[in-house]
Amino acid sequence: MSAITHLQFLESEAIYILRETAAQFQKPALLFSGGKDSIVMAWLARKAFYPSKLPFPLLHVDTGHNFPEAMEYRDWFVQEIGATLTVGLVQKSIDEGRVQEEKGHTASRNKLQTVTLLDTIEEHQFDACLGGGRRDEEKARAKERFFSHRDEFGQWDPKNQRPELWNIFNGRKHFGEHFRVFPLSNWTEMDIWQYIRQENIPLPSLYFSHQRKIIERHGQLLDASTGIIPLLDEEKPRVKEMTIRFRTVGDATCTGAVESTASTIDEIVAEVAAARQTERGTRADDKRSETAMEDRKKEGYF
Amino acid sequence: MDVLVNPTESSLLRFTTAGSVDDGKSTLIGRLLYDSKSIFEDQLLAVEESSKRRGDAHVNLALLTDGLRAEREQGITIDVAYRYFATPKRKFIIADTPGHIQYTRNMVTGASTADLAIILIDARLGVIEQTMRHTYLASLLRIGHIVLAVNKMDLVNFDQAVYDKIVADYMAFAKGLENLPHVTPIPMSALNGDNVVDKSENTPWYTGPSLLQHLETAQVHTETAVDEARFPVQWVIRPISDREDAKLGNLHDYRGFAGRVASGTFKVGDDVLVYPSEMKTKITGIHTFEGPQPEAIPQLSYSITVADEIDTSRGGMIVKAGEPAQTAQEFDAMICWFADKKTLKPRSRFHLRHTTNDVRAVVTDVLYKVNISTLEKSAASKEFSLNDIGCIRLRCASPIFFDAYAKNRTTGSFVLVDEQTNNTVAAGMILKPLVDAGDEDAEVAI
Ligand SMILES: Nc1nc2c(ncn2[C@@H]2O[C@H](COP(=O)(O)OP(=O)(O)OP(=O)(O)O)[C@@H](O)[C@H]2O)c(=O)[nH]1
Ligand SMILES: [Mg+2]
Numbered sequence: 102m103s104a105i106t107h108l109q110f111l112e113s114e115a116i117y118i119l120r121e122t123a124a125q126f127q128k129p130a131l132l133f134s135g136g137k138d139s140i141v142m143a144w145l146a147r148k149a150f151y152p153s154k155l156p157f158p159l160l161h162v163d164t165g166h167n168f169p170e171a172m173e174y175r176d177w178f179v180q181e182i183g184a185t186l187t188v189g190l191v192q193k194s195i196d197e198g199r200v201q202e203e204k205g206h207t208a209s210r211n212k213l214q215t216v217t218l219l220d221t222i223e224e225h226q227f228d229a230c231l232g233g234g235r236r237d238e239e240k241a242r243a244k245e246r247f248f249s250h251r252d253e254f255g256q257w258d259p260k261n262q263r264p265e266l267w268n269i270f271n272g273r274k275h276f277g278e279h280f281r282v283f284p285l286s287n288w289t290e291m292d293i294w295q296y297i298r299q300e301n302i303p304l305p306s307l308y309f310s311h312q313r314k315i316i317e318r319h320g321q322l323l324d325a326s327t328g329i330i331p332l333l334d335e336e337k338p339r340v341k342e343m344t345i346r347f348r349t350v351g352d353a354t355c356t357g358a359v360e361s362t363a364s365t366i367d368e369i370v371a372e373v374a375a376a377r378q379t380e381r382g383t384r385a386d387d388k389r390s391e392t393a394m395e396d397r398k399k400e401g402y403f
Numbered sequence: 404m405d406v407l408v409n410p411t412e413s414s415l416l417r418f419t420t421a422g423s424v425d426d427g428k429s430t431l432i433g434r435l436l437y438d439s440k441s442i443f444e445d446q447l448l449a450v451e452e453s454s455k456r457r458g459d460a461h462v463n464l465a466l467l468t469d470g471l472r473a474e475r476e477q478g479i480t481i482d483v484a485y486r487y488f489a490t491p492k493r494k495f496i497i498a499d500t501p502g503h504i505q506y507t508r509n510m511v512t513g514a515s516t517a518d519l520a521i522i523l524i525d526a527r528l529g530v531i532e533q534t535m536r537h538t539y540l541a542s543l544l545r546i547g548h549i550v551l552a553v554n555k556m557d558l559v560n561f562d563q564a565v566y567d568k569i570v571a572d573y574m575a576f577a578k579g580l581e582n583l584p585h586v587t588p589i590p591m592s593a594l595n596g597d598n599v600v601d602k603s604e605n606t607p608w609y610t611g612p613s614l615l616q617h618l619e620t621a622q623v624h625t626e627t628a629v630d631e632a633r634f635p636v637q638w639v640i641r642p643i644s645d646r647e648d649a650k651l652g653n654l655h656d657y658r659g660f661a662g663r664v665a666s667g668t669f670k671v672g673d674d675v676l677v678y679p680s681e682m683k684t685k686i687t688g689i690h691t692f693e694g695p696q697p698e699a700i701p702q703l704s705y706s707i708t709v710a711d712e713i714d715t716s717r718g719g720m721i722v723k724a725g726e727p728a729q730t731a732q733e734f735d736a737m738i739c740w741f742a743d744k745k746t747l748k749p750r751s752r753f754h755l756r757h758t759t760n761d762v763r764a765v766v767t768d769v770l771y772k773v774n775i776s777t778l779e780k781s782a783a784s785k786e787f788s789l790n791d792i793g794c795i796r797l798r799c800a801s802p803i804f805f806d807a808y809a810k811n812r813t814t815g816s817f818v819l820v821d822e823q824t825n826n827t828v829a830a831g832m833i834l835k836p837l838v839d840a841g842d843e844d845a846e847v848a849i
Contacts, residue, residue, distance in 0.1 A: 105700070105701075109702075113703045116704040117704055121637060121759075123638060124717050147692065149704070150638075150661075151640075152640070152648045152659075152690075153641065236487070237487050239470075240467075240468070240484070241470050241471065243484045243486060244484050244485075260471070262509075263826055263827045264508040264509065266511065266515040266816065266818055266827070266830045267515045267812065269757075269758075269816065269817070269818050271818065273820055273825035286485070395470070
């Protein structure tokens with residue numbers, strides 16, 4: 102029996118993958134959204150290359166629909182770990198006519214991110230993007246390799262993935278192809294929170310309980326205080342002040358809140374332990390169809 | 404829902420499912436997750452809705468792991484799904500693998516990192532070729548523990564005679580294996596949950612543990628601190644900076660070898676050999692972000708500094724001075740061949756990936772292929788096609804440093820990568836180096 106704890110195992114495995122990525126690719130980037138998974142991933146990257154600086158930039162695909170707290174945090178965090186930041190703007194893709202903004206009050210830029218991501222990858226010639234995706238998040242993700250191959254159109258072919266044996270990762274590719282790499286594949290939501298607690302990692306305030314104006318739409322609690330989400334006239338009287346926190350932080354239009362009074366990491370860990378819904382259960386983008394995530398991933402989504 | 408295990412004490416068990424198509428592997432994993440209350444309400448609701456839409460008679464728990472569109476359409480598993488759950492006693496990482504022979508490469512992917520394999524058998528069908536193939540693969544991969552899940556007992560009236568015969572047939576086959584794993588047979592119904600989490604009233608004649616009880620307590624061997632010490636180098640950390648670091652001082656001369664300990668323990672002050680040059684030096688520092696460490700232990704990642712200016716980089720390896728690895732340019736290995744459109748034969752060329760090393764390699768001979776049902780070795784055909792397993796001789800462009808797979812899973816394993824497609828086309832396990840015919844001393848030394 103090995104004497105190490107499961108968090109030590111997961112940390113070491115992630116560091117191993119991060120180092121493999123730096124070693125096997127010419128120009129990797131770490132996808133940084135300001136969400137807890139990408140924060141943990143960047144935290145681990147700092148450890149992996151210490152005392153050197155990160156050998157790759159953080160890449161933020163910015164939908165423009167951000168919670169201000171998340172942006173503030175992003176800029177602070179990048180400074181704190183001594184990284185450099187590259188930003189890909191969805192607004193730019195819209196302005197250049199590369200994508201069409203969705204219409205209606207449930208419009209989301211979540212899907213548009215894929216085009217911006219692929220454009221940014223091409224513009225900067227990134228050949229590997231590190232993502233904070235975890236296999237426990239969603240059933241299509243549960244199938245993905247650590248080193249996930251993408252063809253020259255950025256597409257994932259789930260029926261034809263390369264075998265991935267032992268700790269040997271095959272990052273060989275043809276010109277124009279790239280890889281998505283997922284160092285946190287084997288982490289669960291609980292592992293992430295227990296690690297954040299163990300390491301004392303500061304988080305955006307959105308993750309902790311606070312008062313916010315909320316609109317309930319299709320069973321989801323959505324932000325109604327920043328004005329990012331357009332409200333229908335009939336919805337306006339239904340806006341309520343609630344005590345909530347966010348379980349995931351991403352594009353504001355599809356990130357649902359949960360009612361919660363958890364205001365410390367310990368309280369959040371206890372809450373996650375008792376939760377009866379997955380964290381993605383609060384995300385509108387997954388609810389669009391049974392295989393919504395697989396379909397988006399095939400096209401090159403995160 | 405995730406059980407709150409004590410993060411400072413919990414151990415991890417990695418296991419995989421195996422067996423033929425429709426034996427009930429995915430259903431079993433679904434049942435295990437469901438009965439251990441590891442399923443979220445929204446996941447269950449989604450599975451209930453999908454089952455209804457498909458017209459299934461009952462909630463199809465296999466849909467919890469069969470997440471791809473093509474899998475749901477065909478009702479089979481195509482690629483390995485990873486699932487996670489915990490009990491107060493342990494954390495588990497599950498690899499649910501496909502039974503279909505066409506996707507054996509995905510079964511091997513899931514099994515290569517497992518400490519234990521659950522091999523399912525349909526009680527109506529008994530031991531069939533796929534049972535034997537997967538058992539053989541598990542023993543080849545040196546998975547030390549097998550749970551023989553005799554499933555669908557509900558369809559044979561929970562008849563003890565049926566169960567006993569299957570277990571006897573299986574053991575008769577398993578006896579012929581070169582390294583027989585530890586086998587724990589359990590009668591089950593994955594569909595109804597008999598002996599999965601709780602002991603079943605339908606099998607009063609069965610006195611052993613339920614599957615979950617067994618998984619919670621199974622003692623598996625992983626790389627231990629007493630094995631020979633091996634540290635493959637992934638990356639060299641050179642800050643190239645005059646910064647003062649709070650823990651390390653001035654960084655101007657810092658040169659750390661970054662990697663993960665494959666086995667054994669290294670301490671500061673240890674005499675070590677550094678490959679490929681095989682130069683001797685001493686460990687001067689073992690570092691993590693947390694600061695200097697007295698020792699480096701298996702599975703954890705470090706940056707190691709040594710006393711002398713030694714030329715090594717990615718692909719190199721640090722070992723303890725008294726515990727050298729084997730070095731050879733040509734060696735024999737067992738392989739499983741994964742490519743469906745290409746074959747392997749003498750003179751085939753590949754990129755060989757071994758630990759952090761990448762060298763060109765050519766097949767110099769095909770020694771034999773293994774007949775899965777009889778375990779007989781045959782040299783009749785020199786060509787490997789999809790799913791063939793056997794022994795080949797490989798010569799590399801430059802020497803590699805390794806251990807036999809039987810001794811060390813990390814330094815004894817490799818993959819072959821196709822030079823045209825870049826696909827991973829074979830999994831390899833090193834048996835022994837080829838000894839120079841004229842040099843008898845060398846044979847003794849190895
Ligand atoms: N009666 C009965 N049926 C079962 C049992 N276990 C599984 N089944 C049924 O057997 C069929 C196949 O089950 P799966 O779990 O998909 O089989 P699998 O081994 O994962 O198949 P592949 O992954 O494609 O190799 C399904 O219709 C299940 O409902 C059992 O214990 N009893
Ligand atoms: Mg299955």
